[in-house]
Amino acid sequence: MTRRLNRRRFLHEAAGLSAAALAVPFVAAEEKKKSPSDRLNIGVVGVAGQGAYDLSNVTSENIYALCDVDENRAAVARKAHPKAKFFQDYRQLLDLKEVDAVVCATPDHMHAFVGVNAMRAGKHLYCEKPLAHSVAEVRLMMDTAAKQGVITQMGTQIHxxxxxxxxxxxxxxxxxxxxxxxxxxxxxxxxxxVKSAKKMDAPAGFDWDVWLGPAPQQNYxxxxxxxxxxxxxxxxxxxxxxxxxxxxxxxxxxxxxxxxxxxxxxxxxxxxxxxxxxxxxxxxxxxxxxxxxxxxxxxxxxxxxxxxxxxxxxxxxxxxxxxxxxxxxxxxxxxxxxxxxxxxxxxxxxxxxxxxxPSIGHHKEWIEAIKGNGKTLCNFAYSGALAETxxxxxxxxxxxxxxxxxxxxxxxxxxxxxxxxxxxxxxxxxx
CATH class of the missing domain: 3.30.360.10 (Dihydrodipicolinate Reductase; domain 2)
Known part of the structure; x- marks a missing residue:
């Protein structure tokens, strides 16, 4: 996987940054070790609903880790990928040095927290639309992608x-x-x-605090x-x-x-x-x-x-x-x-x-771009402006x-x- 070439191509085509702009205290994507084979180690955050669809489209690679706050809804994905590590807290998945790339299919308010931190760790990122929850977060996602030189794709599959x-x-x-x-x-x-008039407890196996993330404190x-x-x-x-x-x-x-x-x-x-x-x-x-x-x-x-x-x-x-x-x-x-x-x-x-x-597939395009084959059309340089708008x-x-x-x-x-x-x-x- 020619990550160095990928990084340069991304910067040239999508960001246009100077070399000095790359001097950031993050783990650069090309510094990460390659997988033992040509298959990428993929981590998926949010594995039910839209996340299940995204997961099904990256199974050509090694599904190394799964994350979902809801153990019950994650059961199907875990059964399909029994060798994958499982976490309820996305931060534990992002700590895995073996993970090359991350798919983020969480609710919108968590996109930037998963995405920015994944990219800061040198991991390539596929993130569902609308990329982030605020305009400022969209800009941070775009800036981080450019600085890190990682391969990105927003989940606008109709493209x-x-x-x-x-x-x-x-x-x-x-x-x-x-x-x-x-x-x-x-x-x-x-x-x-209609919100419940009485306090509701999250069901067993549901980490409400992680689901809530940066949002204002409130009950499940x-x-x-x-x-x-x-x-x-x-x-x-x-x-x-x-x-x-x-x-x-x-x-x-x-x-x-x-x-x-x-x-x-x-x-x-x-x-x-x-x-x-x-x-x-x-x-x-x-x-x-x-x-x-x-x-x-x-x-x-x-x-x-x-x-x-x-x-x-x-x-x-x-x-x-x-x-x-x-x-x-x-x-x-x-x-x-x-x-x-x-x-x-x-x-x-x-x-x-x-x-x-013709497209080889929206997810496949991202995977192949990581491996140095082609580029993503919905990279954050393009899709960030759309999400911001x-x-x-x-x-x-x-x-x-x-x-x-x-x-x-x-x-x-x-x-x-x-x-x-x-x-x-x-x-x-x-x-």
């Missing part, structure tokens, strides 16, 4: 699907002309959750686990944080977008309950011009199916999707399909030559303020919004 690649080729070939307007919509809404509650934590700000980012990295990945890729100039949001809860995230949300982003491409106005909607539509309708049959608008026409797409509009105008359309190669939408909604975003400084021009760029950590937790 590897053929449909997204064909859409990118069509848009970049100029079939729509210069695109200045994009709509992105998702029909998902948070589930109603089935309103949160195992799935619905995503609707509470202490742990997740609502529908925007849960789904936007998948859908907004397409316009970010096709239009070469990075982070926005301005962000504004409004929304509301419809369901009663204790969940924090809004059922209906609209976020408006403006992005700078890029070369000969114009500024872009992108609008995200969740809880409503799309641009100017009644809630019971779907845009040309797309209940979730992305709509690109250009002077020559429109293109609407979801994960697996796309359509050029108006259809009559494009009835004789010939798709451009395929220039984006998504989380800025929640900053605008929670603060009730529109703002200008200074990408270089990592600041906003609103004191009310600025307080949501980072979060306070529970005593004993720090990055």
């Amino acid at each position: 590897a699907e053929p449909n997204y690649r064909r859409v990118v080729e069509i848009v970049q070939a100029g079939a729509l002309g210069p695109v200045a307007r994009v709509h992105v919509w998702c029909n998902r809404t948070p589930d109603k959750r 509650d089935t309103a949160f686990v195992p799935f619905h934590w995503r609707w509470f700000w202490d742990f997740g980012g609502g529908v925007l944080g849960d789904m936007a990295c998948h859908f907004m990945d397409l316009p970010h890729w096709a239009l070469d977008l990075t982070t926005p100039l301005t962000v504004a949001a409004h929304g509301r809860k419809v369901k009663d309950g204790d969940q924090d995230a809004p059922d209906l949300l609209q976020v408006d982003y403006t992005y700078p011009a890029r070369g000969n491409q114009p500024k872009v106005h992108l609008t995200w909607y969740n809880g409503v199916p799309g641009p100017d539509l009644d809630a019971k309708e779907a845009y040309h049959g797309f209940a979730n999707g992305v709509l690109f608008e250009g002077p020559k026409g429109q293109l609407v797409a979801d994960y697996g399909n796309h359509k050029l509009l108006p259809e009559e105008m494009f009835k004789d359309f010939t798709a451009p030559k395929q220039t984006i190669a 998504v989380l800025l939408g929640n900053v605008a909604y929670r603060s009730g303020k529109s703002f200008a975003w200074d990408d270089k400084a990592g600041t906003v021009d609103s004191a009310e919004a600025a307080q949501y760029l980072q979060r306070a950590y529970r005593t004993g937790w720090k990055l």
Whole structure:
């Protein structure tokens, strides 16, 4: 495994840092010993739910260690990999010098704590979206990846699907002309959750303190686990944080977008309950011009199916999707399909030559890049900007303020919004 070459390629293509910037007191990835064979030693943190899917996609390698706070939910993974070491505390897994690479599939509020510390230990990292729980944490994840020279990939698996690649080729070939307007919509809404009026005890085999991590001290509650934590700000980012990295990945890729100039949001809860995230949300982003491409106005909607539509309708049959608008026409797409509009105008359309190669698999791409074969397309240099943009939408909604975003400084021009760029950590937790 040519880790030294991998490191240089990553820095050249993704970070562009000077050699002096690499002088950090961390364990560099190339200093770690190789596995006894060509197989990587993989550690997986969070092995049920999405973690089970991620685990199933890295079994070409040696599953060296597993970690999950819930022994009961981890039982299936442990049975499938009986030789793997098992921990309930991710810090014990990260202490293993034998582990080459880590998959992080925890709730959002733990992503940076697992990810940053894994990379500081010189371990390559595959992290589920949205990369981190706050804008400041996303920046720390990006900076740490660049400084350490590790191979990274965010879990936006749709990036590897053929449909997204064909859409990118069509848009970049100029079939729509210069695109200045994009709509992105998702029909998902948070589930109603009611916290227990009485103190609940975590079940046997569940380490609630580690699950809670840096979040504010509170009792175990089935309103949160195992799935619905995503609707509470202490742990997740609502529908925007849960789904936007998948859908907004397409316009970010096709239009070469990075982070926005301005962000504004409004929304509301419809369901009663204790969940924090809004059922209906609209976020408006403006992005700078890029070369000969114009500024872009992108609008995200969740809880409503799309641009100017009644809630019971779907845009040309797309209940979730992305709509690109250009002077020559429109293109609407979801994960697996796309359509050029108006259809009559494009009835004789010939798709451009395929220039984006088929994916070998989103997880496999990461594994092969670690071994020196190719690169990851959703490395943190790319996906960090996407995750940051998504989380800025929640900053605008929670603060009730529109703002200008200074990408270089990592600041906003609103004191009310600025307080949501980072979060306070529970005593004993720090990055």
